Amino acid sequence: MSARYLIRFDDICPTMDWKIWDGIEAVLIQHDVKPILSVIPDNQDQKFHCGESANGFWDRVRAWQGRGWTIGLHGYQHRFVTRDSGLLGLNGYSEFAGLPLEEQRVKLEKAVKIFSREGVRPDVWVAPGHSFDANTIQALVSLGIHTISDSLFLYPHRDSRGVFWIPQQLWKFRAMPFGIWTVCIHHPDELYTNLAYFRRSIQKYRHAITSLPEVVETYAQRKQNWLDAVFAGLWGFGIRARRTLLARPAQEKCLAPVRDSDSLRGRKAEPAQ
Ligand SMILES: [Zn+2]
Numbered sequence: 578m579s580a581r582y583l584i585r586f587d588d589i590c591p592t593m594d595w596k597i598w599d600g601i602e603a604v605l606i607q608h609d610v611k612p613i614l615s616v617i618p619d620n621q622d623q624k625f626h627c628g629e630s631a632n633g634f635w636d637r638v639r640a641w642q643g644r645g646w647t648i649g650l651h652g653y654q655h656r657f658v659t660r661d662s663g664l665l666g667l668n669g670y671s672e673f674a675g676l677p678l679e680e681q682r683v684k685l686e687k688a689v690k691i692f693s694r695e696g697v698r699p700d701v702w703v704a705p706g707h708s709f710d711a712n713t714i715q716a717l718v719s720l721g722i723h724t725i726s727d728s729l730f731l732y733p734h735r736d737s738r739g740v741f742w743i744p745q746q747l748w749k750f751r752a753m754p755f756g757i758w759t760v761c762i763h764h765p766d767e768l769y770t771n772l773a774y775f776r777r778s779i780q781k782y783r784h785a786i787t788s789l790p791e792v793v794e795t796y797a798q799r800k801q802n803w804l805d806a807v808f809a810g811l812w813g814f815g816i817r818a819r820r821t822l823l824a825r826p827a828q829e830k831c832l833a834p835v836r837d838s839d840s841l842r843g844r845k846a847e848p849a850q
Contacts, residue, residue: 585745586762592629613700659674730809
């Protein structure tokens with residue numbers, strides 16, 4: 578079976594750069610690509626204050642969902658308050674990982690309430706910074722969210738808690754022989770800022786681009802096997818090694834080190850290293 582690709586745009590919020598987005602959206606519609614759009618319910622991250630708050634933001638979100646696009650719940654406020662890298666261990670900052678279950682549940686309830694108020698269904702969970710832990714999953718399940726867009730597996734699977742994992746392993750298109758690959762795109766990425774490059778990439782890979790509903794239909798009952806764990810371990814090792822070599826802080830460029838470090842939990846408890 579040849580490789581299939583999902584496209585995910587993170588950090589969708591009212592103050593993003595809508596001129597850039599309008600061009601991307603036109604390409605997506607032209608090529609009938611149904612992406613995952615990760616929407617921040619109540620963005621408080623200054624990095625995404627690129628312009629005036631868009632009028633009718635939630636009208637647009639509802640329209641995307643009505644078009645069959647997948648809407649992700651991208652945290653609550655996109656504010657990093659701990660230095661916990663969570664289950665994936667990719668980034669040492671989080672909005673959720675490391676917090677007590679009840680505290681996480683309260684945040685997630687607020688996030689879900691905003692979606693509910695705006696008539697938007699959270700189709701999938703997308704953790705800011707790829708950082709979330711077992712408490713996050715327990716809280717999500719209690720709120721009826723059973724699908725997660727994250728992990729470094731080769732194929733999606735459903736775990737023993739009934740949670741459906743859709744892996745996210747790429748930040749630009751790469752030709753792969755097999756597997757289900759989610760390409761995650763952030764505002765600074767060339768796929769976002771260079772419309773001609775984005776269009777060429779979509780044209781090149783269109784035949785292999787799928788959608789979240791198609792992936793769910795195909796893999797809804799697939800269980801994890803030992804190869805999944807082996808692949809995820811190797812892929813994660815590769816990402817960390819590459820980062821070290823390139824001396825880059827994080828693949829998720831929207832997650833530059835938090836400036837307001839005083840707000841981070843555990844700061845005083847950090848060992849001097
Ligand atoms: Zn984000």
